[in-house]
Amino acid sequence: MSHPQQPYGYPPANPRPCGTAAPYSPAPAVYTAVFRKQTGMLIVAQTTPVQTTGTYPEIRSAFWKAQTHCLVFGWWGVLSLLIYNWISLIQNMSELSRIKHAARANGEI
Template sequence: MPYPSPQQPQFGYPPQPVVYQARFRKHTGMLILAQWTDASVVGSIHEVRAAYRGAQSHCLLAGWWGVFSMLFYNPMALVGNWSEMRRITHLAKANGEVS
C-alpha cells in the first residue's frame, strides 16, 4: 500500500495551512525624536508579505525626517525588515510554498 502524498488529506482531515509568524518594525522619524512601532503578523505567506510591504512603505515614506533617522534608525529598520522577510521566504521555500 503506497504512502499518502502530502497533498492528500489523511484520515478524512484536510491538510492544515502553514502559518508563519513575523515581526516588522515601522520607524517614524521626527526632527529630534524617533518612534518605533512593532507590527507582528501571524498568517500565511501572503499575509506576511502584505505586512512586510506595509512596514517598508511606512519606513520609506515617514522614516527619513530627522538626522539620526536618516543616517541610522531608518536604514536599520529597512534592513531588519528585509532580513525578517528573507527568513520567512526561506521557511516557505522549505515548505514548498514558494519557488
C-alpha cells in the same frame, strides 16, 4: 431483511465506500514575523514593532506595509535619516527572508 430507504433529498449516511479516506487538503502553514515601522521626527525617532501571524502572502503584505511606512515617514529626522530608518529597512528585509526560507522548506513557494 431490507435496508430502510434514506429520506428524499438526503445523502446516504456513509457516502464513501468502506476503507477509503477523505481527500487530504493540507492547511497552509502559518508564520509569525515582527516588522519595524520607523517614524522620524526632527529630533527623536519612534520605532514600532508590528507582529504579524498568517500565511506567507499575509506576511508579505505586512512586510510591504511596514516598508512603505519606513520609506514615507522614516526619513524626517536627522538620526532617522542617517541610522534608524536604514536599520529598520534592513531588519524588515532580513525578517522576510527568514519567512521566505521557511515557506520554501514547506513547499509553498
